[in-house]
Amino acid sequence: MTVVLDGAHLTCEQVGRAARGSGIALGSTGRAEAAWRMSGLLNGPVYGRTTGVGANKDVEAEGTGLDLLRSHAGGAGPEIEEFRARATLVVRLNQLLAGGSGVDPALLPVLAAAVNRGLTPPIRTYGAIGTGDLTALATTALCLLGELPWTRPSEGVRTENPPPGSGTGAGDIEDTGNAGNAGKTVSWERAGSGPPGTQVGDPVPRFALASGDALPFISSGAATLADAALACHRLGVLLSATTAVAARSFQAIEASLEPLSPVVQRGPEQTEVAAGLRALVGSTSPRRVQDPYGYRAFPQVHGAVLDALGRAERTITEEMNAAPENPLIAGGRAWHNGNFHSARVALALDALRAALVQTATLSAARLSTLNDPAHTGLLPFLAERPGLSGVMILEYVAHSALAELRHLAAPVTLGGAVLSLGTEDHASFTPQAARSALAAAEPLEIVLACELVASLRALRQRGLPCDLPLDPAMEDRPLDADLDAARGLLPGLAS
Numbered sequence: 001m002t003v004v005l006d007g008a009h010l011t012c013e014q015v016g017r018a019a020r021g022s023g024i025a026l027g028s029t030g031r032a033e034a035a036w037r038m039s040g041l042l043n044g045p046v047y048g049r050t051t052g053v054g055a056n057k058d059v060e061a062e063g064t065g066l067d068l069l070r071s072h073a074g075g076a077g078p079e080i081e082e083f084r085a086r087a088t089l090v091v092r093l094n095q096l097l098a099g100g101s102g103v104d105p106a107l108l109p110v111l112a113a114a115v116n117r118g119l120t121p122p123i124r125t126y127g128a129i130g131t132g133d134l135t136a137l138a139t140t141a142l143c144l145l146g147e148l149p150w151t152r153p154s155e156g157v158r159t160e161n162p163p164p165g166s167g168t169g170a171g172d173i174e175d176t177g178n179a180g181n182a183g184k185t186v187s188w189e190r191a192g193s194g195p196p197g198t199q200v201g202d203p204v205p206r207f208a209l210a211s212g213d214a215l216p217f218i219s220s221g222a223a224t225l226a227d228a229a230l231a232c233h234r235l236g237v238l239l240s241a242t243t244a245v246a247a248r249s250f251q252a253i254e255a256s257l258e259p260l261s262p263v264v265q266r267g268p269e270q271t272e273v274a275a276g277l278r279a280l281v282g283s284t285s286p287r288r289v290q291d292p293y294g295y296r297a298f299p300q301v302h303g304a305v306l307d308a309l310g311r312a313e314r315t316i317t318e319e320m321n322a323a324p325e326n327p328l329i330a331g332g333r334a335w336h337n338g339n340f341h342s343a344r345v346a347l348a349l350d351a352l353r354a355a356l357v358q359t360a361t362l363s364a365a366r367l368s369t370l371n372d373p374a375h376t377g378l379l380p381f382l383a384e385r386p387g388l389s390g391v392m393i394l395e396y397v398a399h400s401a402l403a404e405l406r407h408l409a410a411p412v413t414l415g416g417a418v419l420s421l422g423t424e425d426h427a428s429f430t431p432q433a434a435r436s437a438l439a440a441a442e443p444l445e446i447v448l449a450c451e452l453v454a455s456l457r458a459l460r461q462r463g464l465p466c467d468l469p470l471d472p473a474m475e476d477r478p479l480d481a482d483l484d485a486a487r488g489l490l491p492g493l494a495s
Contacts, residue, residue: 005090005112007031007097010320012313015226016233019087024115026108031099035329039102039212046334047327048215054420065214066145072218073142075124075135080223082154084438085120087226088136091320092217100323100330101216110144110207117203118153119143125435128224129417130428132324132340137218144207220324221342227434228316228345234441235356236309238448239302240494242359243273245452246298247280249366252458253375255295256286269310270303276495291375294365301362305355312348312437319345342430346413349433353409356440360405360447364398370454371395382457384474391454393479398450401443408436408443449486453479 003014006027018024045051045060052061053068079085093111096103114120121143127135142148209217249255258264260278265271277298290296319342327334369375371382371391383390412429419427457474459466466472470485 003090005094005097007094007099008321010091010094011317012229012233012236015087015090015229015320018090018115019083019226019230021118024090024093024112026093026112027097029097029105029108032097032101032103032105032108035099035102036105038332039216039329039334041332042329042334047336048219049212049334053215055423057423063211065211066209068214069138069141069145069209069218070147072134072138073148075127075139077125079151080123080125082118082120082151084223084227084230085123085151086115086118087230088123088133088223089115089120089140091226091229092137092140092220092222094320095220095222095323098321098323100325100328101219102325102329102334103213103216104210107144107207107209107213107217110205113203113205114143114150117205119150119205120153122148122151123223128221128431129419130221130224130342130346130430130432131424131426132219133221133223133431134218136223137220141209141214141217144205145209146204146206150204216325216329219326219340221319221340221345221430224342224431224434225316225320225345227431227438228312228349229320231349231434231437231441232309232313232316232352235352235437235444236313237491237494238441238444239305239309239359241490242302242363242448243276244280244493244495245363245448245455245490246295246302246366247277248455248459249370249451250277250281250284250295251464252455252462253291253295253369254284254286255281255291256288257281257284258286259291259296260299265299267303267307269307270299273303273306274299292365292369294362294369298362301358305352305359308348308352308355312345312352315344315348341426341428343413343428346428346430346433349430349437350411350413353433353437353440354411356444357402357406357409360402360444363447363451364395364402367395367398367451367454370451370458376458376462378458378461382454382461382474384476388476390474390476391457391479394450394454394483397483398447401446401450405440405443405447408440410436412436445487445490446483448490449483452486452489453482 002023002025003018004025004027047057050060050062051057052059089111093108096108121140123136123139139148143150257278260274265274324339326338326340327336328339371380373380379386381390381392412433415429417427418425453470456466456468456470460472468489471482
């Protein structure tokens with residue numbers, strides 16, 4: 001389904017779809033056009049347009065924008081994955097549509113073309129500290145200028161045809177319907193005349209950025225927000241599936257449903273978790289007055305992580321649909337400000353990653369009860385016969401992944417930096433928080449897969465209904481395939 005960008009309604013889920021190959025279309029460009037027209041009427045010093053940047057803010061330096069792009073494109077480390085780079089383009093496009101940058105709006109359909117053609121800039125991993133993704137967006141700008149090659153989609157990456165009216169077809173296009181063009185030709189050059197690595201006959205989006213467009217284009221944390229949005233979308237799926245996994249463990253050990261009763265719940269998230277789990281479990285015949293915390297405290301702990309996820313999603317959504325520009329072009333003037341700073345996103349992501357550890361710890365605790373005859377009435381480790389190891393190794397795998405999750409939960413907001421001769425004296429390190437949140441999905445998924453494999457085996461051994469297609473064999477054998485299969489089942493368990 002095509003994702004329509006309008007500068008106001010982009011969601012984390014839409015970023016995820018667009019990153020994986022959904023086509024995009026541009027909504028109204030009116031706010032971007034208004035800011036562009038206004039930028040041409042500005043008088044007096046304007047940061048990055050008539051001056052240098054950083055410690056050079058008071059140095060008159062009009063016409064140096066392209067040098068700024070070339071000097072700021074120096075990231076380091078491996079290139080980020082194509083889906084992350086594509087998400088970066090989507091987020092920046094949406095921010096530009098929100099208005100306030102003053103960038104020539106003729107640029108917008110060219111960026112949309114890159115997304116719809118599956119082309120991405122070669123963004124390096126390291127270079128941002130939470131005050132704007134300067135290296136990532138400067139690299140993107142050099143691709144638009146033709147000074148760096150676009151990265152072409154890997155084999156198997158799906159890219160949709162451009163939607164009608166999106167202005168992203170191949171060939172040279174004279175777009176006179178956009179006020180930003182003012183007769184300018186927006187071209188999709190045929191490769192062969194472009195940079196190294198292009199192929200003859202393929203469309204290569206190009207746009208001749210003006211010097212005054214340089215800083216306005218890169219004054220954004222779009223790459224960081226893209227990672228954060230992708231993380232929230234994937235983690236949301238896994239956290240929804242967590243309740244379904246826990247329900248099978250409840251059934252496997254006949255856990256008491258008393259802790260799920262509406263009368264003991266408080267707060268909307270906890271109440272929602274308890275209600276959802278009650279519905280999935282149905283009924284049990286509990287054999288204990290109280291079960292371990294992995295069962296008894298599930299609504300409290302998992303409700304807290306859903307609350308943290310909700311706060312993070314709301315914060316990220318607001319930032320993706322705002323103009324983070326410095327200066328902000330609005331009300332007939334340029335407003336110099338710090339809206340590019342992403343402290344609130346970093347704080348929300350720190351809280352989310354800490355909460356993930358809590359809910360994953362409970363999953364590992366439930367896995368331990370599934371291995372314990374005192375809770376299942378079965379052989380230790382759900383073995384086929386006495387003395388065998390059964391699923392013993394799953395505890396080691398789960399705690400290995402849990403250790404990684406704890407490492408990724410280390411808060412970034414305790415750090416600091418003073419840069420550019422003391423002019424920039426604070427940093428949120430939000431890019432690191434977003435990367436860690438995105439990386440946290442894998443170990444969380446592995447912990448849940450370990451619990452799911454064990455709970456389904458326990459259900460089968462107890463003769464209870466088992467509705468998921470995992471290998472029913474009970475003999476001691478490698479469990480790699482079981483874990484892979486369980487990980488593949490998790491998205492389908494999300495409600």
